[in-house]
Amino acid sequence: MAKINERESRALLRIVKQNRKRTLSDITGVFNQNRNVSVSRRTVQRKLYSEGYHRHVVKRIRTREINRKNRVNWCRTNRRRTVGHYWKRVIFSDVCEVDIGTDNKVFI
Incomplete structure (x- = not known):
């Protein structure tokens, strides 16, 4: 029961x-x-x-105060940028180059 x-x-x-x-x-x-x-x-x-209630821990990214202010300033200055004027000039690539040096260090 x-x-x-x-x-x-x-x-x-x-x-x-x-x-x-x-x-x-x-x-x-x-x-x-x-x-x-x-x-x-x-x-x-x-x-x-x-009933669907599970325990979980939310991990927060720790940033310094100056970096938070810089992020907010960047967002405020770039919020008017549109796809046509800005993002069409950005090139995204999925190409990855791997070089193995003489001392067996891998550089990506």
Whole structure:
């Protein structure tokens, strides 16, 4: 028999949607407050996984402040460029040349 029925599953999803940054332990604690029989963290984790909620870490590219400002300035100055005036002059190539030097270093 399932530890979490359909109604409790919807309640669990509401708890998760209230604050997506909560830890699994916090979600389990809040979920168990309104229940007669508590469930484990692993049971909650399995239920969330079956509902399509997966843990993932978002990796951020770390850039210095000066580089961020330079990127914003470049975007602002080049936002009016169109395909006809600018990008038709840019040449894209997929050719790759590999040279092996005398000391067996590979240069691409």
